[in-house]
Every structure is written in C-alpha cells, then in structure tokens.
Amino acid sequence: MSQILIKGLGLIGSSLALAIRAAHPTDRIVGCDVNGESLDYAVSQHLIDDRADDFMAAAPSADVIILAGPVSVICDDLALLASLTLKPDVLITDVGSTKQTVLRAAQPLQQRGVTFIGGHPMAGSHKSGVTAGRADLFENAFYFLVPGLAPTSAVTRLQDLLVGTHVKWLTVTPTQHDRIVGQLSHLPHIVAAALVNQTQAALADSPLGLRLAAGGFKSITRIASSDPTMWTAILLNNGALVADQLKAYQAELNRMETAITTQDVAQIKAFFTHAKTTRDHLGPDRLGSLPNFFDLFLNVPDQVGAIADVTQRLAAAQLSLVNIHILEIREEVDGVLQLTFGEAATRDQAAELLQAADYQIVRRS
Ligand SMILES: NC(=O)c1ccc[n+]([C@@H]2O[C@H](COP(=O)([O-])OP(=O)(O)OC[C@H]3O[C@@H](n4cnc5c(N)ncnc54)[C@H](O)[C@@H]3O)[C@@H](O)[C@H]2O)c1
Numbered sequence: 317m318s319q320i321l322i323k324g325l326g327l328i329g330s331s332l333a334l335a336i337r338a339a340h341p342t343d344r345i346v347g348c349d350v351n352g353e354s355l356d357y358a359v360s361q362h363l364i365d366d367r368a369d370d371f372m373a374a375a376p377s378a379d380v381i382i383l384a385g386p387v388s389v390i391c392d393d394l395a396l397l398a399s400l401t402l403k404p405d406v407l408i409t410d411v412g413s414t415k416q417t418v419l420r421a422a423q424p425l426q427q428r429g430v431t432f433i434g435g436h437p438m439a440g441s442h443k444s445g446v447t448a449g450r451a452d453l454f455e456n457a458f459y460f461l462v463p464g465l466a467p468t469s470a471v472t473r474l475q476d477l478l479v480g481t482h483v484k485w486l487t488v489t490p491t492q493h494d495r496i497v498g499q500l501s502h503l504p505h506i507v508a509a510a511l512v513n514q515t516q517a518a519l520a521d522s523p524l525g526l527r528l529a530a531g532g533f534k535s536i537t538r539i540a541s542s543d544p545t546m547w548t549a550i551l552l553n554n555g556a557l558v559a560d561q562l563k564a565y566q567a568e569l570n571r572m573e574t575a576i577t578t579q580d581v582a583q584i585k586a587f588f589t590h591a592k593t594t595r596d597h598l599g600p601d602r603l604g605s606l607p608n609f610f611d612l613f614l615n616v617p618d619q620v621g622a623i624a625d626v627t628q629r630l631a632a633a634q635l636s637l638v639n640i641h642i643l644e645i646r647e648e649v650d651g652v653l654q655l656t657f658g659e660a661a662t663r664d665q666a667a668e669l670l671q672a673a674d675y676q677i678v679r680r681s
C-alpha cells in the first residue's frame with residue numbers, strides 16, 4: 317500500500333484522486349488544500365481517505381506527492397519540499413499548465429537526489445473546484461511528461477499509478493511544452509476573455525446585450541469562464557512565449573482588418589478556407605480528450621423514488637444524461653443531485669422541465 321499525498325484538491329487534483337482510487341483501491345490517498353470545505357467534501361465523497369491540514373507535516377510520510385494547486389503555488393511547494401527530509405524513494409510530480417518555471421523550481425530537490433517528474437494532463441474544463449472532479453476527465457487525452465533527470469523506472473511507476481486516467485503519454489522538454497501549450501491553450505484563453513470583455517463593453521447600451529448571443533459566441537467563449545487565479549498564475553509563468561504568440565495573433569487579425577476594409581474578396585475567402593480546411597481535418601476523433609460536460613445541480617427530497625422520478629421525466633422528454641451523481645443524501649436531509657449532460661442546450665431544457673415540475677435548481681455549471 318502506498319501513501320499518495322495530493323496538494324490542491326480542485327478539478328484536476330480530485331479527478332486524479334478518483335482515477336487513482338479506481339486503479340489502486342488499496343492505496344491511501346491523503347488530500348491537502350487551503351480550502352477546508354473542499355477537504356470536507358473530498359472526505360464525505362470518499363475521494364480521499366484522510367485530510368492533511370499541514371502539508372509540511374504530511375509530506376515526509378508520503379510515497380508519492382502530486383502538486384495540483386495553481387502553477388505559482390506548485391513552484392512554492394517545490395521550494396518547501398526541498399527543505400524537508402522525505403522518504404528515500406519518494407516520487408514527486410505536478411499537473412501545472414506550464415513547465416519551464418516548474419522544472420526550474422524543482423532543481424534544488426533534484427540536486428538532492430529526489431525524483432521529480434513534471435506532468436500536465438492536456439484535458440480539463442472551465443469548471444474548477446473539488447465538486448467538478450470526474451474519474452473520466454482525462455480519458456483519451458494527451459498527458460505531457462517532463463522527466464528531466466528522473467530515471468525510466470520512475471516514469472513507469474508514475475504511469476502505473478495514473479493508469480486509471482486512460483491518457484496517452486507524451487514526453488517533451490519544458491520549452492517544447494510551453495511553446496505548444498502557449499499556442500493551443502494559453503493564447504486561446506486570452507482570446508476568449510478579450511472577446512467577452514470587448515463585447516460586453518460594445519453592447520453595454522443594448523437592453524439585452526450579451527444575452528442575445530447564440531452558439532457561435534457561446535462556443536468560442538466557453539473557456540472565458542475559467543478560474544482567474546489559475547490563469548493569472550499560468551500567464552505569469554509563460555509570459556514571454558505567450559506575448560510573442562499574442563503578437564503573431566494580432567498580426568493575423570490586422571491582415572483580416574485590412575482585407576475587410578479594402579474589400580479584398582479573395583483574401584477574405586482564403587482566410588476562412590484555410591481555417592476551415594485545417595479545422596475540418598482535425599475532426600472530433602483527432603481531438604484529444606472527451607468533450608466538456610454541462611451540469612445541473614438540483615435539490616431532491618429524501619423520499620423513495622425521488623431520483624427515479626427525475627430520470628423518468630428526462631427519459632420521457634428524450635433528454636439524454638451522461639452521468640448522475642448523488643452529492644449528499646442522508647436520512648431526513650434532502651440531497652443534491654448532479655445531472656451531467658453532453659450539451660449545454662440539453663442541460664438547459666432539462667432545467668426548464670424539472671423547474672416546471674417544482675424541482676429546485678441549485679446551480680448550473
Ligand atoms: N483546469 C484545467 O483545465 C487544467 C488542466 C490541466 C492542468 N491544470 C493545472 O492544474 C492545476 C490545478 O488546476 P485546477 O483546474 O484543478 O484548479 P482548481 O481551482 O479547480 O483547483 C486548485 C485547488 O488548489 C487549491 N489551492 C490553491 N492554493 C493553495 C495552496 N496554497 N495550498 C493548497 N491548496 C491550494 C484550491 O483551493 C483548489 O482546491 C493548475 O496548476 C492548472 O494550471 C488545469
């Protein structure tokens with residue numbers, strides 16, 4: 317039995333806990349987080365076996381330490397770990413979205429002979445926090461590994477621990493990682509947030525404003541709902557590369573601006589044709605991970621048949637569920653049911669249907 321310490325039980329930390337639990341039921345998972353409510357939730361849902369309120373006190377007895385806080389916190393944690401006496405064969409890894417600064421922060425540990433492997437699952441969501449965790453979040457996604465000085469046996473050990481994630485492993489250098497992910501993830505998050513901010517300002521005097529947005533705006537801006545703390549840390553840790561990528565992107569926008577103002581039909585058509593050919597070629601089956609999911613949380617009374625009533629109503633309306641999860645159900649206490657759908661529109665139809673049947677919707681995400 318190994319002791320796995322996860323620091324940061326948000327979307328990624330809790331999803332890894334679920335995947336580890338599924339593949340290694342006898343391992344002991346200990347969680348650590350600044351948010352006490354997240355820890356309470358993680359214990360109540362058996363995501364973790366135990367909570368550690370003091371990371372420094374818990375680390376020396378861990379066999380594996382997974383750092384899953386914001387990237388800036390991961391760098392601080394690596395510095396803290398370098399000052400401790402850890403188990404001789406401890407394996408430390410992280411899940412942060414940048415790798416150059418993380419690997420630099422891991423150097424003092426590595427110089428002391430401690431095994432560190434940088435990691436980054438290329439899957440996630442605009443959702444954050446422990447309640448968003450899912451065992452299948454990483455299924456079919458790429459998972460970057462930056463082994464640095466770590467021996468092959470340590471890489472195999474990590475891959476075995478995380479076998480329940482069902483990811484596709486990819487070994488890269490920190491620079492390769494940050495350049496690729498800057499372009500595919502960091503830049504798009506800036507683009508989405510900028511579009512939301514600029515649109516909000518531009519439509520400020522329109523009575524319905526952003527509420528008139530349809531599929532196009534919603535699809536391109538979903539990730540603008542991501543956690544600001546996490547994204548501030550990412551951009552501070554990959555600033556130089558992303559600034560260059562942002563400049564190249566602005567040049568592309570400028571070319572389009574010129575084509576529109578000069579009514580350059582050939583240029584405008586070529587712009588869209590080139591993008592369509594590239595995007596169509598990618599196809600859903602060539603994209604890494606599962607699509608995102610859309611949740612509805614509703615109160616259900618503590619009554620026999622309450623959950624069946626909900627699922628029957630959805631089935632009668634042909635609204636297809638991806639997953640169903642009871643968040644809390646104790647005797648004489650109403651529960652919260654988490655219903656997961658593949659499409660936001662299906663989730664919204666389900667919400668209307670259940671509201672009409674007097675169910676109380678707690679939240680949508
Ligand atoms: N969200 C994604 O799509 C995604 C995907 C891959 C990797 N990542 C990376 O994974 C890491 C976690 O992201 P997430 O999406 O799970 O974020 P999250 O906001 O859901 O979770 C972060 C957790 O860390 C905790 N935390 C913050 N500061 C802490 C501290 N000082 N000590 C202990 N706990 C602390 C928070 O309370 C929270 O529970 C980040 O480094 C992020 O860059 C995110």
Ligand SMILES: O=C(O)C(=O)C[C@]1(C(=O)O)C=C[C@@H](O)C=C1
Pocket residue numbers: 412413437438439440441442443500501502539542608
């Ligand atoms: O699917 C999403 O919502 C994500 O933002 C996931 C996403 C990304 O694709 O940009 C975000 C950050 C990560 O480091 C990896 C994946």
